[in-house]
Amino acid sequence: MSPLLEVNNVSKAFGGVQANHDISLQVADGEIAGIIGPNGSGKTTLFNSIVGAHPIDRGSIKFRDEELSRLRVPHIARRGLLRTFQQTRIYKQMTCVENMLISRPHANETLGSMLADFDEADYREAGELLELVGLYAKRNLQAGELSFGQQKLLEFAMALMNNPKMLLLDEPTAGINPTLINGLLERLVYANRELGITLLVIEHNMRVIMSLAQRIYCLAHGQLLAEGAPETVRNDPRVIDAYLGGQ
């Protein structure tokens, strides 16, 4: 069986800076994979390449056996491959419920459906997911009024509302109060196990990524340094070198 997401030999340069060089990775359906690497190692660039935020120089990106590298952001999102942002992005002037409602899937949009009302099922699902992330009580507050951590949770709930096949999470625990991290982890695992969403997670918090991911890729200087089970990667001397600035 071919993997859900297949990145083959992708390279991307910004001017003279080689942000990604010849990167290949696979994520199987239903798994949780992690990407680690020091700052500036090209993790977010790779995410942007996958979701179509910029063109890639070389290589191919396949999602469910379909080539993505020429599609644009919304088209890729509608195929069920969604990302969250490192600098959390939500619709600040809209209420939490509205943020959720408008995040429903948009795959089959016609003029009629665009002008339609939301139905009872939309409201129900929005409420359920807000409850899942503990924001139900604040559902009628403007999203911009929430704390940074709450916005992050809302963004995650919005992603779930979109009913994706796969979710790319860019540092989901960055900036979140440490006491909330465990709760967030549980929700990630819940999304994976119960909702069947494949996850690819960029994370700096080693404890989080080691307990969450089944397989980990480590990037450094735009290149793939190591891959494998969390234990293997953690004990790889090259990874330790990269993090401690051995180079």
Added chain:
Amino acid sequence: MDNIQLLIETPPFALQLVIEGVLLGGIFALAAYGMALVWGVMNIINIVQGEWVMLGGFIAFALAQWGGVPSLFGIPVAAAALFAIGWLAYHTIIFRIVDRDLFTSILATFGLSILFQQLMNQIFGADVRTLESGLGSWYFFNSMVSISQTKVLGFVLAGVIAVVLTIFMRSSRMGQAIRATAQNARAARILGIDTDRVYAFTYGLNAAVCGAAGAIVVMAFTIHPYQGLIYTVRSFTIVVIAGLGNLPGVIASAFGLGIAEQYAGFTLGAEFQNAFVFLLLVVILVARNLKLQRRREVLR
């Protein structure tokens, strides 16, 4: 259509249009350079840009007509007056919108634009005005090509202003502070540059450059209260083509726009020349954006 044939059969006519276009383009370049300056340093699209040109023209006109001041002398006076007006505008209005969203800055400068346009209409009336320089024209190719000496003088003066401006930006302390602020306002502030003063000066400088350009316009061409917006749109078009901080690009695009306008006016009829300028802007914006979209980007 007859005119197109005329152009092909009689090359001197085409040459005439090119020369007129370049002479006109010199003025456009000044206004566009000022717009790029304010845009780059303060991140404001200054819709009132064209009104500064128009104001400069009316100041020079009033001085010459009622004060008997020679029209050449009107140029520095208009520049100085516009610097003061720009500086005042900054300290009353513009400083409040520097860090605000684009909606606010566009609409506020648009409001200023209407304010000055209507003010001049009240004071001077809607007539088209010009100053007689008393200079003649040069004739070539059996008088098929004529070049107005006033326009050439205006072009040379625009060049002088551009050179002075470039030297100022390169070597003076204020010029360096302006360039530093354009690159990174926060860093400049941390390093002790008074960015508020820089902004005020930049805004005043832009107005002064436009004022000088306006004083040339009233001498070599014509002015009227409602012509501001078209200068704004021309400046914007030029900056969009050339990009920020690209003086050679600004000059080249300004000449290009001047020539294109002359050709459009000649072939489509003078009544469509303004429409051409505005539609050209739309076409260029859309074309650039479509090109970027193929690279998964948008015009920002």
Added chain:
Amino acid sequence: MSAAQLATAAGPKARVAGGYTALLIVSLLAPLVFPAYVTQFAFLWVLVVIALCWNVMGGEMGYNSFGNIVFFGVGMYATSVVQVGLYGDVGAYTAAKGGLALDLTVTQYFVGLGVGMFAGALLAVALAGILGLGMLGLRGHYFAIGTLGLGIAAAELAAGWDWIGAGSGMVPPNYPDAAGIDRTTVFYYLAFILAVATFFTLKRLRRGRFGLAINAIRDDEDKAEAMGLHTTRYKTVAWCVSAFFTAFAGGIVGNIVGFIDPRTVAFAGVTYGVWMVLMTVLGGKGTLWGPVVGAAVFHVTQELFWTYLLGWQRVALGLLIVLIVVFFPKGIVGYIRDKWPEKFGYTVDESATGAAADPAQQGGTR
């Protein structure tokens, strides 16, 4: 929870219904009680319509369209061209510069007017769709100034097009004397019906997917794209909706004024074009009632005080824009909303706090 519970609490239903009824009665009776001011009242409704339409773009979607005046002018010209064209030759009519009067019967006149206004509106929608393909890909400054260019270009083109009268403009057909009802009264009620239709259509649309989608585009278009929203389609539909009603307003204004000048009536950037923006900002952009309130306040102020300004109105207009945008950008309704957010439904649901902290518990708690 039900949709009603989740939706913002608009206050007791009866009071809202009462408010609407009172407004309806006042509006219906206004021309009978104050016959001298019927034209001004008609203009009020027209201003409400163009402000509401501008708000869809500038307020709800964050696309500052200075080009909506194009649809106003197109609607105005198209209405009159159809009015004339159904019963005569447009070219000859405009060439006579008003010297060629069309004597229409009552039926002819109203058929022409109706067909003309719908034709104008459909033409404006088509135009918005076509222009939108290119223009709506532009963002921020570029869209604002690009549409500004469109508005002026339209005026210049109309002023150069002989068939519709070029610079000397066009006169809509005379109102038939035999109609038995006063001309201004007819247009008052037309404008009122248009305003009501616009208001309730937009009220309905902003609650559903369309409304939230364009709000999302305003708040963060990149995020909306990353969530798979059909941003281009929504933006195009928004501009088409905006164009549709604006064109009707144009058709009505052309007939009330009785003379269509390309630069100062049809594509009148300095008056209607600026007013629609100013009224929306004054009332509160991005709110339902803002444009209505803004239009009313602006129109009343203008009628009461501006005659004293003796030609300085437009200078004052420029100053007013600067002052409102810089010092009062939220507008009247926006200010009230910030002051009393709970009245607008921005509340914390105390009864639900603490519930469902554990994802395992989810489901069945409502």
